[in-house]
Amino acid sequence: MWRDESVTYQVAHRSLDELWGLLSQIDAVHGLYYLLMHAVFAVWDGGLLALRLPSVAATALAAAGVGAIGTRLAGRRAGTLAGLVFAVLPLTQQYAQEGRSYALVTAGVTWAAYFLLRATADSRARWWTAYALTLVLASWLHEFAAPALVAHGLTLWRSRPERRDAWRWAIAAVAVGTSLLPLAVISAGQAEAQLGWLGRPSLSAWLLFAGLSAAAVALCRLLLRVGAPGAVPLTRLALPLLIAPAGLLMTISLIKPWYVDRYVLYGMTGLALPAGTALAWAIGQRHRLAPAARMLTACLLAGAAVAVLLPWSLLVRSPESRKDDVVAVARVVERQAHKGDGVLFMPSRRREWLLSHPGVYGRLDDLALAESPAVSRTLQGTELKAAEIRRHILATDRIVTLQDPPGQPLDAVPEEEVKRRTLRAHFEVCERTGVHGAQVVVYVRRGVIPC
Structure with missing residues (x-):
């Protein structure tokens, strides 16, 4: 479990009143997802399995949606293979086994695209209703599902729809935007706290975006050149879905950082469709090849796919694929801490590392805590003023600290500075244990108690 999953876990275990209080301050963009996970844990408090099961199910549903689109546009074989390609993409696999909302959003956007296809081919209003409602649900799970409307609009424009269909899509888009307006207003007020940690897209992010886009364009050009079944409508749907939402957010992020690849995970549908086709x-x-050449080609392609995909698939299932490992941190603290030891989180936001392990956290005296997360309606709680933190530290002989790895920038605020300064002046390091993305350092009062 990494820090974002830990947030899901501990927030979903709050009461509805506490959850509502939190969403009025921060994380409104994830509100519907937290409510869903609250319901999941109310039915079955199954730990990590319960935390991740909705994402697994949503990824299966999204893969089925990719298959349904591919089948409708290019035939059953193409649909089946497109669904399989979607399922084995490393980015898909990463968020299939993570307790966050992105797999559910992807399922919603993918099925909305399927309903759009049905709506433009069938004059009955039920398909437009299904399209609008599915996109509303996806957008309330995370509002960055809304840029999919841009992709769908481009698909319709390139398809030269009948005037009636253009109007119906416009009405559906207005309905989605209107329904999302309350969430957009609330989350806009929380934007600094919600997205303040983001930077502009890195060179590697641009290169990845360019590489995936180029691969999809090349596949679509191949399909068009060979006259593959469904190549034209599939290209019109797939390329905008892959390129438009991500490109829009990345461009906006040059001015105001909003982009993270998981926000537009649903773009992988646009890559899987031409690849499967x-x-x-x-x-x-295959009938054009001799049997021996056919077998050799199949083996070479299968070997290449395994060689490329297997290392990534294994990586995204390891703690090293995330920024940190909350479970590993909690285990180290449980092993090293004595009941009643003080604990300091340096910086304070690292309190998240123990909040999802209340059995471990409850054994320790949080020396800097002013109000708990639930009481303060925050994610990690609020801390005391610097002078009060210093007084609590000096009244304690043994302190467990949870810190970022060496070399990370230090928060230059009085509360964090007083923690570091007081520990240096009056304590010595007894034990230092590095774990992925963190370190647990035990301090003892100098000359008072032995290590």
Whole structure:
């Protein structure tokens, strides 16, 4: 479990009153997801399995949606292969086994695209209603699902729809935007706290975006050149979905950082569709090869796929694929801490590392805590003033500290500075244990108690 999953876990275990109080201050963008997870834990408090099960189910649902779109546009084989390609993409696998909302958003946006296809082919209003309601649900799970409307609009524009369909899509888009307006207003007020940690997209992010886009364009050009079934409508749907939402957020982020790849995870649908269709076309050409050449080609392609995908697949299932490992931190603290020891979080936001392990956290005396997360309606609680923190530290002989790894920038605020200064002046390091993304350092009062 990494820090974002820990937030989901501890917030979803709050009462509805406490949860509502939190959302009025921060994380309103995740409000519907937290309510869903609150319901999941109310039915079955199954720990990490319960935390991640909705994401697993949503990814399966999204893969089925990719398959349904591919089948409708390019045939059953293409749909099946597109769904399989979607499922094995490393980014899909990463968020399939993470307790956050992104897999659910992807399922919603993918099925909204399917309903859009049905709506433009069938004049009955139920498909437009399904399209609008599904996109509303996805956008309330995370409001950055809304840029999918831009992709769908481009798809319709390139398809030269009938005037009636254009108007119905416009009405659906207005309905989605209107329903999202309350969430947008609330989250705009929380934007600094919510997205203040983001920087502008890095060079590697731009290169990844360019590489994926180029691969999808190349696949679509191949399908068009060979005249693969459904190549034209599939290209019109897939490329905007992959490129437009991510490109829009990345461009905006040059001015105001908003972009993280997981916010537009649903763009992977736009990559899986042409990839699956290209595989289906290639399989359809197998009769042109001699049996021996056919077998050799199949083995080479399968070997290349395993060689490329297996290392990534294993990586995203390891703690090293995340920024930290909350479970590992809690285990170290449980092993090293004595009941009644003081604990300091340096910086204070690292309190998240223990909040999802109340059995471990409850054994310790939080020396800097002013109000708990639930009482203060915050994610990690509020801390005392610097002078009070110093007084509490000096009244304690043994302190467990949870810190960022060496080399990370230090928060230059009085409360954090007084923690570091007081520990240096009056304590000595008894034990230092590094774990992925963190370190647990035990201090004892100099000359008072032995290590």
